[in-house]
Amino acid sequence: MDQAVVRPIPAANTADVVTFPQTPAIGEELLKTVLDNMSLGVLLFDSETRLIFCNKRYLEMYGLPAEMVRPGRYLRDLLLLRAQTGTMSEDPDDYTARLRNGLATAASFTHTVQLDDGRAFTVVNKPVEGGGWLATHEDITERKRSDTRIAHMARHDALTDLPNRVLLHERLEHELKRVKRGECLAVLCLDLDHFKSINDALGHAIGDQLLKLAAERLRGATREPDTVARMGGDEFAIVMTQMQQPTDAAQLAKRIRESLVRPFHIEGHTIIIDVSIGISVAPFDAAETDALMRNADMALYGAKGDGRGVYRFFEPEMNTRMKARRELEMDLRKALVGKEFELHYQPLVNLESNEVNAFEALLRWNHPRRGLISPADFIPVAEETGLIVPLGEWVLKAACYEAVEWPDGIKVAVNLSPTQLNNRNLLSVVSGALAETGMPAHKLQLEITETVLLHNTFATLQTLHELRKLGVQIALDDFGTGYSSLSYLRSFPFDKIKIDRSFIQDLGKGSEPLAIVHAVANLAKSLNMTSTAEGVETAQQKDMLQSLGCTEMQGYLFSKARPAADIRQFFKSGVPKAVDAAE
Ligand code: C2E
Ligand code: MG
Ligand code: MG
Numbered sequence: 235m236d237q238a239v240v241r242p243i244p245a246a247n248t249a250d251v252v253t254f255p256q257t258p259a260i261g262e263e264l265l266k267t268v269l270d271n272m273s274l275g276v277l278l279f280d281s282e283t284r285l286i287f288c289n290k291r292y293l294e295m296y297g298l299p300a301e302m303v304r305p306g307r308y309l310r311d312l313l314l315l316r317a318q319t320g321t322m323s324e325d326p327d328d329y330t331a332r333l334r335n336g337l338a339t340a341a342s343f344t345h346t347v348q349l350d351d352g353r354a355f356t357v358v359n360k361p362v363e364g365g366g367w368l369a370t371h372e373d374i375t376e377r378k379r380s381d382t383r384i385a386h387m388a389r390h391d392a393l394t395d396l397p398n399r400v401l402l403h404e405r406l407e408h409e410l411k412r413v414k415r416g417e418c419l420a421v422l423c424l425d426l427d428h429f430k431s432i433n434d435a436l437g438h439a440i441g442d443q444l445l446k447l448a449a450e451r452l453r454g455a456t457r458e459p460d461t462v463a464r465m466g467g468d469e470f471a472i473v474m475t476q477m478q479q480p481t482d483a484a485q486l487a488k489r490i491r492e493s494l495v496r497p498f499h500i501e502g503h504t505i506i507i508d509v510s511i512g513i514s515v516a517p518f519d520a521a522e523t524d525a526l527m528r529n530a531d532m533a534l535y536g537a538k539g540d541g542r543g544v545y546r547f548f549e550p551e552m553n554t555r556m557k558a559r560r561e562l563e564m565d566l567r568k569a570l571v572g573k574e575f576e577l578h579y580q581p582l583v584n585l586e587s588n589e590v591n592a593f594e595a596l597l598r599w600n601h602p603r604r605g606l607i608s609p610a611d612f613i614p615v616a617e618e619t620g621l622i623v624p625l626g627e628w629v630l631k632a633a634c635y636e637a638v639e640w641p642d643g644i645k646v647a648v649n650l651s652p653t654q655l656n657n658r659n660l661l662s663v664v665s666g667a668l669a670e671t672g673m674p675a676h677k678l679q680l681e682i683t684e685t686v687l688l689h690n691t692f693a694t695l696q697t698l699h700e701l702r703k704l705g706v707q708i709a710l711d712d713f714g715t716g717y718s719s720l721s722y723l724r725s726f727p728f729d730k731i732k733i734d735r736s737f738i739q740d741l742g743k744g745s746e747p748l749a750i751v752h753a754v755a756n757l758a759k760s761l762n763m764t765s766t767a768e769g770v771e772t773a774q775q776k777d778m779l780q781s782l783g784c785t786e787m788q789g790y791l792f793s794k795a796r797p798a799a800d801i802r803q804f805f806k807s808g809v810p811k812a813v814d815a816a817e
Contacts, residue, residue, distance in 0.1 A: 274370045275355075281365025283309040283330070295355065295371055296321045321349055337361050346374075354378050391464040393442055394449035399471075402463035406473050406523050413516045420483035420515045422472040423530040424452075424490065427508040427542040429468035436503060443500050444507070451493040456486065471530070480515045480547075487511045487545035495543075510537040511545035519548045532556055562615055565601065570625060574600050577632050578795035582647065582766060582788045585780050592645035592679060594788065595633040596795045597625075617653050626654045627663050634671035634678065636798050641805055647679040647709065652686045656693075661700050668704070675705030681732065683711045687722045698726055712768070713754065723761065731758050733784070735769030741778050748782065755783035 260268075266289075269276055275292030279285055285307050293300055302315055313326035322329075336343025336359065343359040353375045361367045389401035397405070409419050426448060433441035445468065452462045452470060461473040474486055491509055498505040512534025520526045533548040535556070540546065569575060579593035599607045616622040630648055637646035654660055668675055680701060686694060698708055709730035710722065714737055723731070733754055740747040751767070758765035767779045770789030779787060796804075 274372050276371075277369040278362070279309060279366045279369070285309070285312065286366065292371055295373060321347070333359060337367055347371075394446050394464050396449050396453075396470075397461055397463040399463065399465050402461055402465070402471055402473060403523055403527075405461045406526070409473060409475050410516060410521065410523060410526075412475070413521060417475075418477050418480065418515060418517065420472075420474040420477060420480065420486075420513055421526045421530040422474065422483065422487060422490070422545075423465075423512045423527070423534040424470040424472070425510050425534055425538065426468040426470075426494070427510055427538075429507060432505060432507070436505075440500050440503065440505075444498055444505060447498055447500070448494060448507070451496075452490060455489045455493045460486075471527070477515075480518065483513045483515060484545065484547075487513060491543070491545070508543035510534060510542045512537050512548065513545060514548040529553075559615065562612065563619055566599075566612060566616060566619070566621055569599060569601070570621070570628060572602075574602065575625070575628065576600060576797065577629065577636070578797055579636075579646070579801045580788060580795035581793050582786055583792050585776070585785055585787055590644065591786060592647055593637070593640075593801060594647040594681070594795070595629060595636075595649070597629055597649075598795075613651065617651050620653065622651045622653050623657055626651060627667070630663065630667045631671065634667050634673040636801075637677055638671050638673040639802070640677075644805075645677050645679050645707070647681050649681045649711065650686075652683070655682060655686050655697060660697055661704075664701060664706065665704055676707070679707040679709055679730070681709045681711040684713070684715065684722055687725060695726060702727075709764075709766070714750065720757075723757070727761070728763055730764040730766055730786075732766040732768050732788075735789075738767050738769050738775055738779070738789070739771075741775055748778070751779070751784065752782045755785075758785070759783060 269287075270290040272289060272291055275295045276287070276289045277285065277292055278287040285303065285305050287305060288303050290300075292298075293303060296316055297319060298315060303312060310326055310330060313322055313329060316322035317326060332345075333343055341360070345357055347355040347357060349355075353373065356372045356374050357369060358372075359367050359369045389398060389404075390396065391398045406421065413419055429441070429444070432444065445464075449462070449464060449470070452472070456462055456472060456474070457476075459475045463471050463473075465471050472486070472490075474483055477483065490511065494507060494509045498507070512530045512532065514520060514526050514529035514533060516526055519529045529548040529552075532552045533546045536549075536552050537544050537546040576598045577595045578598050579595055581590045582592045582594060583589065584591050597609045597613070599609070599612055601607050613622070616625050633646045633648050637644070640646070650660075657663075664678075664680075667673070668678065682698075702708060707729040708726070709732055710728045711732045712734045713731045714734045731754060733751060737747045737751055741751065755765045764786050765784045766786040766788060767775075767784045768788055770776055770779065770787045770791045772791060775789075776787060776791060
């Protein structure tokens with residue numbers, strides 16, 4: 235080994251020159267201490283394969299007694315000793331031949347030793363001057379373990395330890411090769427219904443436990459060769475192999491559903507969920523990984539549209555429908571910039587005085603090719619894509635710009651979608667619209683539907699209260715279409731309940747709708763709220779509503795929603811203009 239020499243750093247100024255003491259030559263004892271304390275096992279052999287030196291660490295690594303590994307012993311003896319003690323599985327002569335060949339043909343000979351106890355060492359042999367070689371043994375057990383861990387993490391979901399999207403794709407790709415040889419397989423895409431509301435209501439910790447338990451049940455419902463993966467959130471996917479016929483996938487879907495609908499018991503809560511499943515089968519629906527996944531996803535979308543808690547097989551028409559939807563989505567993005575939206579206004583009439591109290595702003599989309607599109611068709615798409623946020627903001631401003639010109643006391647009602655209400659900016663958007671247009675807050679009513687309150691989070695209620703504080707009124711729209719409507723009335727002091735059109739339509743049919751409308755009108759009265767009947771189309775309905783105690787009505791009987799210019803005209807003429815219902 236070279237003597238270590240520290241050279242003085244040359245300095246520009248001689249006055250700064252520092253003289254370092256010469257480092258003494260490292261003596262044999264010192265060198266041995268250094269080598270014995272290294273983390274590597276080190277051995278030095280001469281050209282005759284005799285051991286010149288071996289450090290302590292090597293003996294520890296292989297559990298060898300020092301007296302058996304003395305300088306002068308041959309490599310072969312050492313290897314035999316290791317074979318006896320169980321740390322050498324290869325034949326010593328074979329190994330020696332490989333080593334000789336390796337050292338003769340390359341700059342070094344490297345290999346890995348895997349011990350029965352799980353430890354792994356990397357051995358590097360390098361020739362040294364004079365014909366011998368230096369061997370270093372490095373314990374790589376921890377590094378290997380963490381490499382394995384990292385490789386596992388890259389292909390598994392941390393929460394459930396199920397394969398993730400990456401591994402699912404790999405397995406699917408692999409299994410599809412067998413499809414080419416005549417087998418069939420199915421991909422099932424799963425989505426837990428109502429998971430989001432459970433997560434919101436009971437917290438993420440319980441949501442996480444629910445996902446873990448659901449993952450276990452999914453594993454239990456499938457067979458050994460199937461792959462169950464978590465794709466993220468509450469989405470799972472299954473690759474089902476070794477199928478006899480496509481209907482096997484339907485059987486699996488049924489089994490999965492049966493296992494998931496059983497109540498979960500977590501920290502004192504009994505939780506009930508359901509699942510929607512989309513299925514695509516190779517080679518019938520597609521034979522490539524991406525297309526199969528896409529088709530299963532499309533079938534899942536169809537299953538959710540069918541009311542959730544069901545499974546659906548992929549059908550080619552789904553593709554057409556999805557394309558139409560995607561087109562609508564793209565057109566919708568352009569529509570706001572292209573000024574294709576317009577607001578129409580439908581009057582709300584006071585049932586005692588027969589006077590117009592307010593107008594509801596209803597969005598109309600004038601599509602350049604398809605003509606007028608109903609909000610029922612595009613609002614859900616705007617909701618899903620988040621476009622409802624800028625669109626809703628536009629509606630709010632446009633309605634305020636219009637209504638500020640209306641006579642005092644005439645309010646404008648604007649519909650808010652759940653996404654808008656969950657948006658943190660809503661309060662500033664509303665107050666901004668009022669400030670920009672100069673509209674007094676008391677002229678604005680906001681209509682929300684029960685779905686907003688389904689995820690009855692603290693933040694939502696707080697936003698509603700803050701809007702109220704601005705002086706804006708809040709109405710509960712489409713009342714009665716949700717499944718626990720009455721309880722919502724307790725969660726927030728609404729200014730108005732709008733009874734859904736379906737009850738008004740059924741007024742003449744039996745006593746039940748009558749009793750419901752009567753009860754809601756009474757409840758509204760006692761809670762000091764306005765009760766508005768939606769969709770009033772006949773004079774008979776109007777008379778009934780009056781006798782049942784409703785205080786307001788909206789419907790074609792009085793007028794359909796009309797363009798802003800008509801409303802301005804309406805105020806100018808001063809006479810309520812009855813519009814023909816057949817229009
Ligand atoms: P909605 O808020 O319940 O509005 C009332 C709907 O009932 C309107 O449908 C209206 O035209 C219709 N309608 C009113 N009177 C009658 C009647 O006598 N008979 C019948 N058959 N229908 C009547 P429209 O304009 O198609 O709107 C549908 C839904 O779209 C609205 O229901 C509302 O939920 C949503 N929507 C409309 N504009 C907006 C908007 O600007 N933002 C949001 N988020 N949603 C909107
Ligand atoms: Mg409404
Ligand atoms: Mg409504």
